[in-house]
Amino acid sequence: MEGKVRIGFYALTSCYGCQLRFAMMDEILQLLPNAEIVCWYMLDRDSSEDEPVDIAFIEGSVSTEEEVELVKKIRENAKIVVAVGACATQGGVQSWEKDKSLEELWKAVYGDGKVKFEPKMAEPLENYIKVDYRIYGCPPEKKDFIYAIGTFLVGSWPEDIDYPVCLECRLKGNTCILIEKGEPCLGPITRAGCDARCPSYGIACIGCRGAIGYDVAWFDSLARTFKEKGLTKEEILERMKIFNAHNPKLEEMVDKVFQFQGVKE
Ligand code: SF4
Ligand code: SF4
Ligand code: SF4
Structure with missing residues (x-):
């Protein structure tokens, strides 16, 4: 320019x-x-x-x-x-x-x-x-x-961030409030860059930076974890939609978790 x-x-x-x-x-x-x-x-x-x-x-x-x-x-x-x-x-x-x-x-x-x-x-x-x-x-x-x-x-093009909040959170040495306290933290599917601000204060991430690229945001894996912690499908969707309501894959991926129960012991 x-x-x-x-x-x-x-x-x-x-x-x-x-x-x-x-x-x-x-x-x-x-x-x-x-x-x-x-x-x-x-x-x-x-x-x-x-x-x-x-x-x-x-x-x-x-x-x-x-x-x-x-x-x-x-x-x-x-x-x-x-x-x-x-x-x-x-x-x-x-x-x-x-x-x-x-x-x-x-x-x-x-x-x-x-x-x-x-x-x-x-x-x-x-x-x-x-x-x-x-x-x-x-x-x-x-x-x-x-x-x-x-x-x-300077005539160049900025990079995009393609890794989740969890990475920054673990690097800071935070205790994982999803694993340790069972709180529905959206860090695993949310784009990093905030230095894990909310989890660093003991507050679960609500996903304000949006889901990492649509092909890598594993809504289903996280939904399965939330389900194991006792959340209903409606509660999971409500939480994931706070900042991702327009994501075309969200509902389909969460649905799968509730349609297929997997192998029971
Ligand atoms: S607290 Fe949240 S952001 Fe931090 S490691 Fe656990 S799930 Fe990831
Ligand atoms: S809600 Fe936003 S600022 Fe807070 S941890 Fe999640 S992405 Fe970072
Ligand atoms: S609500 Fe919208 S305009 Fe206000 S700080 Fe958040 S992203 Fe920016």
């Missing part, structure tokens, strides 16, 4: 936690000799979403018809699109109950309240546009943002 790299940061339906985390980073200032921030409402209310950019960082889930159009426009105007955070990469915790109807969910949260926009079920970015890179977490780690943007700025 010649000259300054043009960067945009856009928000869909979200808590704004991802961009707040990045906006508070001192390191942002160090980007300025090499990057121009073209659009970032949190930093500049005069930003325009119509400007072409080299890298578009998008936070939030696609949750309105207006946002469907917005993400298509951002995609057309950007060379690289980066989905930022659990909302953009996995549809976020707001996708947890995606099997219910929009009407039912709307009633539970807003009652008879009306809005100016046209709401829809929350979905990850990739359901509408091509996503080139993903920064995971709720919110993501600062180091992931620095790594991604730094790598793009």
Whole structure:
């Protein structure tokens, strides 16, 4: 990329936690000799979403018809699109109950309240546009943002993490709360990178960084372990869906565990 790299940061339906985390980073200032921030409402209310950019960082889930159009426009105007955070990469915790109807969910949260926009079920970015890179977490780690943007700025491509939270957890010498206490920790199927934050405080992982690649996330193996610890199928699905409701393999893999009982002694 010649000259300054043009960067945009856009928000869909979200808590704004991802961009707040990045906006508070001192390191942002160090980007300025090499990057121009073209659009970032949190930093500049005069930003325009119509400007072409080299890298578009998008936070939030696609949750309105207006946002469907917005993400298509951002995609057309950007060379690289980066989905930022659990909302953009996995549809976020707001996708947890995606099997219910929009009407039912709307009633539970807003009652008879009306809005100016046209709401829809929350979905990850990739359901509408091509996503080139993903920064995971709720919110993501600062180091992931620095790594991604730094790598793009030198004209290279950042790596993805393909190992689970358990690896970082064991390296820290934590006691395994799944094995020792029987708590339903999602560390074995969740993408590492948070330095096993929750288990390090004795709290079971709920999978905010999303399942490791769909072909290697062994929902079935973990479901079998949870079942042995006494969880029902509904409890297992509810837990695994907190941040993985859009995962196409989850239900099928958990189903298998309850359909086939294996060899009994
Ligand atoms: S991923 Fe988490 S922190 Fe980021 S916008 Fe969504 S809810 Fe907020
Ligand atoms: S506590 Fe959770 S993340 Fe840590 S090793 Fe056990 S299952 Fe894995
Ligand atoms: S341990 Fe799990 S829930 Fe906690 S920050 Fe890491 S990925 Fe997210």
